[in-house]
Amino acid sequence: MEAYFDNAATTYVLPEVAALMTRIMTEDYGNPSSKHKKGMQAEAYIKEATERLATALKAEPKHIIFTSGGTESNNMALIGAAMANRRAGMHIISTPIEHASVYNPLLYLEKQGFELTILDVDERGIVKPEALEKAMREDTILVSVMAVNNEIGAVEPVEALGRLIHEVNPGALFHVDGIQSFGKLNIYPGRMGIDLYSVSGHKFHAAKGIGALYANPKAKLHPLILGGGQQRDMRSGTENVPGIAGLGLAAKLAYENLDENTKHLRLIKERLIRKMCELPGVTDNSGDAPHIASLSFRGIKSEVLLHALEDKGIYVSSGSACASNHPGISGVLKAIGLEAELLDATLRFSFAENNTVDQVDYAVQTVGELLPVLRRFVRK
Amino acid sequence: MEYKAFMIKYAEIGTKGKNRYVFEDILCKNIRTRLKKCGEFTIKKEYGRIYVVAEAAYDYEDTVKALQSVFGIVGICPVVMIEDTGFENLKQSVIAYMDMCYPDKNKTFKVHTRRSDKTYPIPSMEMNSELGHVLLEAYPQLSVDVHAPDILLQVEVRQTGAYIYSLVIAGPGGLPIGTNGSAMLLLSGGIDSPVAGYMIAKRGVAINAVYFHAPPYTSDRAKQKVVDLARLVSAYTGPIRLHIVNFTDIQMAIYENCPHEELTIIMRRYMMKIAEAIAEQEDCLGLITGESIGQVASQTMHSLYVTNEVCHMPVFRPCIGMDKQEIVDIAEKIDTYETSILPYEDCCTIFVAKHPVTKPRLAKIKESEALLSEIIGELYQKALDTLETVTVR
Numbered sequence: 001m002e003a004y005f006d007n008a009a010t011t012y013v014l015p016e017v018a019a020l021m022t023r024i025m026t027e028d029y030g031n032p033s034s035k036h037k038k039g040m041q042a043e044a045y046i047k048e049a050t051e052r053l054a055t056a057l058k059a060e061p062k063h064i065i066f067t068s069g070g071t072e073s074n075n076m077a078l079i080g081a082a083m084a085n086r087r088a089g090m091h092i093i094s095t096p097i098e099h100a101s102v103y104n105p106l107l108y109l110e111k112q113g114f115e116l117t118i119l120d121v122d123e124r125g126i127v128k129p130e131a132l133e134k135a136m137r138e139d140t141i142l143v144s145v146m147a148v149n150n151e152i153g154a155v156e157p158v159e160a161l162g163r164l165i166h167e168v169n170p171g172a173l174f175h176v177d178g179i180q181s182f183g184k185l186n187i188y189p190g191r192m193g194i195d196l197y198s199v200s201g202h203k204f205h206a207a208k209g210i211g212a213l214y215a216n217p218k219a220k221l222h223p224l225i226l227g228g229g230q231q232r233d234m235r236s237g238t239e240n241v242p243g244i245a246g247l248g249l250a251a252k253l254a255y256e257n258l259d260e261n262t263k264h265l266r267l268i269k270e271r272l273i274r275k276m277c278e279l280p281g282v283t284d285n286s287g288d289a290p291h292i293a294s295l296s297f298r299g300i301k302s303e304v305l306l307h308a309l310e311d312k313g314i315y316v317s318s319g320s321a322c323a324s325n326h327p328g329i330s331g332v333l334k335a336i337g338l339e340a341e342l343l344d345a346t347l348r349f350s351f352a353e354n355n356t357v358d359q360v361d362y363a364v365q366t367v368g369e370l371l372p373v374l375r376r377f378v379r380k
Numbered sequence: 381m382e383y384k385a386f387m388i389k390y391a392e393i394g395t396k397g398k399n400r401y402v403f404e405d406i407l408c409k410n411i412r413t414r415l416k417k418c419g420e421f422t423i424k425k426e427y428g429r430i431y432v433v434a435e436a437a438y439d440y441e442d443t444v445k446a447l448q449s450v451f452g453i454v455g456i457c458p459v460v461m462i463e464d465t466g467f468e469n470l471k472q473s474v475i476a477y478m479d480m481c482y483p484d485k486n487k488t489f490k491v492h493t494r495r496s497d498k499t500y501p502i503p504s505m506e507m508n509s510e511l512g513h514v515l516l517e518a519y520p521q522l523s524v525d526v527h528a529p530d531i532l533l534q535v536e537v538r539q540t541g542a543y544i545y546s547l548v549i550a551g552p553g554g555l556p557i558g559t560n561g562s563a564m565l566l567l568s569g570g571i572d573s574p575v576a577g578y579m580i581a582k583r584g585v586a587i588n589a590v591y592f593h594a595p596p597y598t599s600d601r602a603k604q605k606v607v608d609l610a611r612l613v614s615a616y617t618g619p620i621r622l623h624i625v626n627f628t629d630i631q632m633a634i635y636e637n638c639p640h641e642e643l644t645i646i647m648r649r650y651m652m653k654i655a656e657a658i659a660e661q662e663d664c665l666g667l668i669t670g671e672s673i674g675q676v677a678s679q680t681m682h683s684l685y686v687t688n689e690v691c692h693m694p695v696f697r698p699c700i701g702m703d704k705q706e707i708v709d710i711a712e713k714i715d716t717y718e719t720s721i722l723p724y725e726d727c728c729t730i731f732v733a734k735h736p737v738t739k740p741r742l743a744k745i746k747e748s749e750a751l752l753s754e755i756i757g758e759l760y761q762k763a764l765d766t767l768e769t770v771t772v773r
Contacts, residue, residue, distance in 0.1 A: 303599070304596050304597055305596075306596075307595060307596030307597070307598075307599050307600075308595075308596035310596070310600075311595060311596060376632075376636070377597075377632060377635060377731070
């Protein structure tokens with residue numbers, strides 16, 4: 001049996017999305033900037049996709065900018081907003097659990113002279129609104145908090161944070177990294193005080209290399225990529241028409257079936273956590289996101305278990321891989337105070353709606369068989 | 381005016397007496413194989429030299445680079461070929477050649493002519509002085525030095541045309557691969573072993589390689605990295621048969637039964653034994669390792685003594701007296717360094733003792749190995765039976 005439980009890393013592309021993309025690449029391949037019919041046809045695909053994404057976000061088409069993926073969306077939101085608003089202040093607030101594509105642009109901005117405040121999180125990885133309120137200053141221009149943490153699935157109270165930010169300092173912008181939340185949670189940035197919201201296509205069955213940024217037109221933003229002036233001068237470069245159209249369709253399908261999908265994801269996730277935790281020495285670090293489970297396996301190096309599972313057709317991630325390769329990044333597992341011994345013994349299981357109960361049971365059974373074997377071989 | 385041919389210089393193989401033609405034939409064959417991807421060439425032996433002649437359009441840079449990876453070649457001379465050997469045309473050609481190769485004319489030179497075509501009307505000495513004369517007239521900045529010229533301009537007149545050359549591009553040296561049997565390289569993912577393989581191959585030895593894989597403790601990426609390294613080395617050695625041994629069971633048996641601080645040394649002994657068994661099957665005449673005295677605990681003199689004791693074949697350790705930086709310098713030159721330092725941490729580290737023995741005693745190690753006596757025979761055989769072999773090129 002094969003069980004792909006690494007859907008927070010990437011998902012398969014839906015066949016109807018792939019079919020649409022193939023058609024655009026091989027038949028309707030015009031450049032949307034061309035003045036002829038083929039160009040208009042390409043432009044129409046973009047328009048449709050923009051509307052579909054806007055609908056999913058309860059936003060308007062003018063709020064949408066397509067990018068090369070989540071990383072570019074985060075870079076554009078943070079660096080673009082900081083540079084455009086530096087006269088209003090140089091203070092930025094974020095959290096210790098952000099993805100590298102948020103954290104590293106922030107470090108870059110710090111080098112450019114911006115001042116960075118990193119908030120504490122509680123033992124579940126949740127940002128405390130009081131801590132944010134305390135950290136807010138008059139010269140705070142930007143706050144960045146992810147909606148769903150990619151390693152443990154902690155869900156941040158972005159609506160409450162958004163309200164708070166705009167009460168305390170109406171001039172400050174609120175960026176939310178929505179890469180793990182889009183297609184899983186109902187987040188409507190315009191209604192929740194979110195000015196900038198990053199989306200990545202391949203996390204919800206669109207292709208790699210395509211993403212989007214929701215940007216409130218009132219939010220001042222500098223473009224990072226200059227050129228022919230596409231996308232209202234905000235992001236130059238010939239639009240990735242197949243990617244954009246695919247993202248639009250995938251977004252539409254994700255939100256049409258959202259309730260049904262998340263119900264199934266929760267069932268899978270909760271079953272896996274419950275059954276795994278019945279095994280000796282297994283503990284749960286998972287947050288509330290429907291599709292991410294984080295489990296620690298005492299006495300086992302996560303990478304060894306990962307490769308042993310891979311050998312049985314089960315694909316997962318080692319939660320601490322990012323943190324261990326980049327010692328500068330304070331990983332979420334550390335931030336939630338996980339004991340040192342478990343930092344390197346934690347795996348992430350992440351789900352998509354095509355995962356089944358049988359796959360979960362197979363994974364639990366396999367881990368159950370592997371644990372005693374692998375625990376015989378620990379570093380002496 | 382462009383280079384249509386290369387004259388290949390080789391040194392040592394010229395000294396091999398009656399075997400000389402064997403060496404030359406193998407060198408020609410190796411050049412032919414290596415140039416396949418660069419275009420269409422004729423390779424011919426003439427007057428004790430090897431000429432590589434382009435038969436169609438080709439990429440000069442790629443071709444020189446490919447020739448620079450063929451062991452046995454000491455120098456590569458790009459040659460301009462002239463069809464019309466009339467003396468007037470020859471004069472114009474050397475003038476044009478000089479301008480193409482030496483934009484800066486503030487140099488000393490000497491003309492050296494050979495007439496393979498002895499019927500050519502002008503004697504060599506006369507040609508030398510005449511051609512020298514026209515060059516001095518064309519480029520007054522030039523001056524003649526017959527003892528140690530900056531530029532030795534060689535002109536070779538044949539029945540079919542004339543060759544003009546002077547530049548010599550350094551080759552890798554060594555002896556042609558295939559003139560000295562073959563050996564089995566113990567290839568890890570590190571910096572040293574690819575260098576060791578390169579150095580032995582340079583002396584004409586064909587390379588086989590063996591890698592010890594320990595899933596799930598080493599990942600498929602670590603294995604792929606070794607395949608990639610073998611491919612980089614094969615740019616010099618030609619195709620490498622890479623044998624992948626599943627070593628997990630043996631490693632675990634040692635871990636469970638033997639003193640922990642001796643694990644690495646006992647493991648190394650089994651690696652050597654297995655490598656030697658595969659080497660015998662593959663008709664290899666020696667083993668190659670990247671060991672360097674004192675680099676790590678398993679490479680102290682005491683450890684090397686204990687490891688070496690299991691082998692019957694000679695073990696070649698070309699890095700043995702080199703410092704790390706010297707090894708790194710070669711790895712960078714042969715392009716394996718960047719791949720070697722990729723961080724696919726193999727989880728074997730969980731087996732490594734915090735304080736491994738650095739002065740193992742052979743008698744003590746043999747005592748510890750005796751603890752494995754009941755199971756090791758079967759595991760050893762299984763490792764050989766489940767061997768995976770790929771040819772990397």
